[in-house]
Amino acid sequence: MQLAINGTLFEVADTPARPLLWVLRDELGLTGTKVGCAAGFCGACTIHVDGVASRACQTPLAAVAGKQVRTIEGMAEVRADGSVTLHPVQQAFLDAQVPQCSWCMSGQMMTAAAFLANTPAPSDEQIIAAMNKNYCRCGCYARIKVAVREAATLLANEQEQPV
Amino acid sequence: MTSKQPHWKLSRRGFLIGTGVAGAGLAIGYVFGLPRLRLGIADAFENASQPSRVSTKDPSLWFVISPANEILFYSPKVEMGQGIHTALAQIAAEELEVDWAQIKVQNATSRVGPYDGSGTTGSTSVSSLYTPLRTVAATMREMLRAEAARKLGVAASDIRMAHGVAALASNPSRSLTYGQVVQGVTKWEVPKDTPPLKSPTEFHTIGKTFPRVDFADKLQGKAIYGYDMRLPNMLFGAVARPPTIGSTLRRAAPGEAAQQPGVITIVAENGFAGVAATTRLEAWAAVQTMQLEWDQPPPFQQADIDARITVGQGSGIDIQQAGDARTQLQGSSVIQAEYRTPMAAHAHLEAQAALAVVGADSAQIWASTQFPDLVRSEVAKVTGLKNEQIEVIPTYLGGGFGRKSGVEPAVEAARLAKASGRPVHVGWSRTEDFRHGYLRPPTHHILRGRVEAGRILAIEHQQASGHVAFDFLPAAMMQIMGSDFGAWRGARISYAIPNIQVTAWRNTLPVRTGWWRGLGLLANTFAIESFLDELANAAKIDPIQLRLTHLPAGEAGERLRAALTKVADMSAWGSAAPTGRARGVACCIDHGTIAAHVAEVSIEGNQIRVQRFWSVVDAGLAINPDGIIAQTQGSIVMGLSSTLIEELTVRDGQFSASNFDGYPLITIADIPDIEVTVLSTGDIPYGVGEPPLGPVAAAVANAVAALMGKRLRKLPLQMG
Numbered sequence A: 001m002q003l004a005i006n007g008t009l010f011e012v013a014d015t016p017a018r019p020l021l022w023v024l025r026d027e028l029g030l031t032g033t034k035v036g037c038a039a040g041f042c043g044a045c046t047i048h049v050d051g052v053a054s055r056a057c058q059t060p061l062a063a064v065a066g067k068q069v070r071t072i073e074g075m076a077e078v079r080a081d082g083s084v085t086l087h088p089v090q091q092a093f094l095d096a097q098v099p100q101c102s103w104c105m106s107g108q109m110m111t112a113a114a115f116l117a118n119t120p121a122p123s124d125e126q127i128i129a130a131m132n133k134n135y136c137r138c139g140c141y142a143r144i145k146v147a148v149r150e151a152a153t154l155l156a157n158e159q160e161q162p163v
Numbered sequence B: 001m002t003s004k005q006p007h008w009k010l011s012r013r014g015f016l017i018g019t020g021v022a023g024a025g026l027a028i029g030y031v032f033g034l035p036r037l038r039l040g041i042a043d044a045f046e047n048a049s050q051p052s053r054v055s056t057k058d059p060s061l062w063f064v065i066s067p068a069n070e071i072l073f074y075s076p077k078v079e080m081g082q083g084i085h086t087a088l089a090q091i092a093a094e095e096l097e098v099d100w101a102q103i104k105v106q107n108a109t110s111r112v113g114p115y116d117g118s119g120t121t122g123s124t125s126v127s128s129l130y131t132p133l134r135t136v137a138a139t140m141r142e143m144l145r146a147e148a149a150r151k152l153g154v155a156a157s158d159i160r161m162a163h164g165v166a167a168l169a170s171n172p173s174r175s176l177t178y179g180q181v182v183q184g185v186t187k188w189e190v191p192k193d194t195p196p197l198k199s200p201t202e203f204h205t206i207g208k209t210f211p212r213v214d215f216a217d218k219l220q221g222k223a224i225y226g227y228d229m230r231l232p233n234m235l236f237g238a239v240a241r242p243p244t245i246g247s248t249l250r251r252a253a254p255g256e257a258a259q260q261p262g263v264i265t266i267v268a269e270n271g272f273a274g275v276a277a278t279t280r281l282e283a284w285a286a287v288q289t290m291q292l293e294w295d296q297p298p299p300f301q302q303a304d305i306d307a308r309i310t311v312g313q314g315s316g317i318d319i320q321q322a323g324d325a326r327t328q329l330q331g332s333s334v335i336q337a338e339y340r341t342p343m344a345a346h347a348h349l350e351a352q353a354a355l356a357v358v359g360a361d362s363a364q365i366w367a368s369t370q371f372p373d374l375v376r377s378e379v380a381k382v383t384g385l386k387n388e389q390i391e392v393i394p395t396y397l398g399g400g401f402g403r404k405s406g407v408e409p410a411v412e413a414a415r416l417a418k419a420s421g422r423p424v425h426v427g428w429s430r431t432e433d434f435r436h437g438y439l440r441p442p443t444h445h446i447l448r449g450r451v452e453a454g455r456i457l458a459i460e461h462q463q464a465s466g467h468v469a470f471d472f473l474p475a476a477m478m479q480i481m482g483s484d485f486g487a488w489r490g491a492r493i494s495y496a497i498p499n500i501q502v503t504a505w506r507n508t509l510p511v512r513t514g515w516w517r518g519l520g521l522l523a524n525t526f527a528i529e530s531f532l533d534e535l536a537n538a539a540k541i542d543p544i545q546l547r548l549t550h551l552p553a554g555e556a557g558e559r560l561r562a563a564l565t566k567v568a569d570m571s572a573w574g575s576a577a578p579t580g581r582a583r584g585v586a587c588c589i590d591h592g593t594i595a596a597h598v599a600e601v602s603i604e605g606n607q608i609r610v611q612r613f614w615s616v617v618d619a620g621l622a623i624n625p626d627g628i629i630a631q632t633q634g635s636i637v638m639g640l641s642s643t644l645i646e647e648l649t650v651r652d653g654q655f656s657a658s659n660f661d662g663y664p665l666i667t668i669a670d671i672p673d674i675e676v677t678v679l680s681t682g683d684i685p686y687g688v689g690e691p692p693l694g695p696v697a698a699a700v701a702n703a704v705a706a707l708m709g710k711r712l713r714k715l716p717l718q719m720g
Helices: A020-027 A088-095 A105-118 A124-131 A141-160 B021-025 B038-046 B084-096 B125-152 B215-219 B280-287 B302-308 B372-383 B408-420 B430-435 B475-481 B521-539 B543-548 B554-570 B625-644 B696-708
Strands: A002-005 A008-011 A046-049 A052-055 A068-070 B063-065 B071-075 B103-107 B159-162 B165-168 B171-177 B235-239 B248-253 B263-269 B272-277 B291-295 B315-322 B335-341 B353-358 B363-367 B390-394 B424-427 B443-452 B455-465 B499-506 B581-590 B593-604 B607-618 B673-679
Touching (some): A046 A105, A052 A105, A105 A141, A124 A141, B071 B084, B084 B103, B125 B165, B125 B171, B248 B263, B272 B408, B335 B521, B455 B521, B543 B581, B554 B607, B581 B696, B607 B696, B625 B673, B625 B696
Parallel strands (some): B235 B424, B363 B390, B455 B499
Antiparallel strands (some): B263 B272, B353 B363, B443 B455, B581 B593
């Protein structure tokens, strides 16, 4: 079967029940999506399926057939000359120096990006509710709040500029 | 990190300036003297002096300078989130006189770079390497200066070194970048004398906040951790786990594993059974079909553990004595209280992982490990290779917290790699990580004290704990030391009190306990600092005032005074808290670092809610202030999770939790506003990865007591 990941088509074995997480990481080499609990509790493996934040460990291949999957590797814009423009959420996490070990951060940022796409001007309460199912063992939560708020501003500025 | 090296395809020759430098720069070998007193040895471990055992025998490579004038620094300490690569790079950049943008950091391996036998543990990385690293960097700077002078045909004293450029002081247009200086040089002369180190007043890089060196890769998902390591032709391994705690494998046979899809290799031997398969899920499934017989110990319960970890059970040893506390602590004015803390998991979000390649006469191990040296020696044992035939390459760690001082996945991967002849990756499942590792030990504390006329006349702390260090030390060391320094970290009384008695009780447990962030610090500080408030309450003295009137003598006492005064100021300590809230204070001195916290809490229904948190941290000379703030914020969050939620229990010989549904962690909704002030004092940096964790639980418990008039003496704190 074919998987569309970050705009590229990948051919993988036709095993529709397999969780996407292990195919991404162990077969396609997309290890930016992290494994935390493999049971849907921690959020470390959060990805987008047609723009919706989903946990790759709980997403069978069948559920993404014909859909667009986006992982952390597909967030930044990489140009032919190798120059990189980070996604506003990545930029905000960098500016606020959010991570420590950073194992959870792909999932945090994917969760935040999907949330902000639907909630462009979030309240603090909405940010907390949106981010409340992603664990961070290093305890970067205070900075995550700051960065998601900042990312909302960056995204709003981006919207205003003509492309 | 280790799998891709885009900028550093260097021919080593010509750029190997590091070779030979370490030998000259590092006259800091550290040898433990023969023990006179068991306590003396324990102190050497317990106190801040745990050295970095950077080898002085093998000249090793600390820096590589590229023609493009990039400086690659090989870090002897692993990056597990604590920011050590950044802090060490700052220290190096300072003495090297290079700009921040020039520095790149890569972890040393057991073959390449400075070799560190002591692991990345105990909040000692910065304090132990501060002087050695500056010395190496300054030495290299002077070697570059001498070579620049030779190339420019001037005296070395005429050269000014700044921003990675050696320039003629009188005519800066005559200059060479460091990258140009090293061109064509194959042999370097190491100066006989160590050059003088810079005065702190000259610092341009130490003491300022610089962005973390590892974030650009991490935030794009490009950084490689142990769980991420991949090699062509690799297999995934899975290992059979005992059905109950303490079970041992009596007999193992392949069973039906050979018929399972994807299975390539099956190992069934002395106490070890595992498979290697083409995918991880296949390996995990197949290992369940092996035919295994286990010897199971009689099942035990949580109550059995609590009974063993009780003051008076097992063996006790006095670890601090002043005056005659036991005589003073008699009569009706003595106050006594008991505290307990539970077992807790590390719950690093990257489960343990390693990738092994084992050949006939060499091996390579990529591991998410805090202790590469231990990985090497343990892999040597199971492969039959010599230490020097094994290269251990530490990756980034997705959290460590003491658990990644263990070496199991590397050893397991090595056994399966040896059997299969192919690279094998072993990444533990969350359930394996919860159930088959080691834990923070449970503790029990009895404190007694007596206050007269506003002064604490006497205090006694009797503490019982499961092992922390002892399960990792040779039996002979345990005999000599008598008590487990890890268990009683933070158990001694720092305050100036004329009569002090501290006794540490230890007992063996049917579960394995060990290193956990701060070791005994959280539990012991919870008990002592809660009890200080109980004494203050009984004597009707303000808790901060009581602490200020019992400051230890000397510099530490003055630093503690400054921290307490500052945190009182930040939290408006003297003023009334908002309606329905109250504040509590707690502090500690640990490894030279001072932490003072104030928590403000409310109670909603039966739930304790921590609303605000103020913290002052004095880790001596601050290397990277924002890094200290980050470590403090993280310690407070992890501490709050222990304070309010975390508890791992046993039922019928097995841990009750197998994943986060049975062991939830604190989330963003339950985090208070946190304000941190960093005080930079003196000219020596201390550690900051663990000390701020110490007083978190006590600050919250003291606030709850102030609010409710009810003292909670057991973690996690639960109302009613």
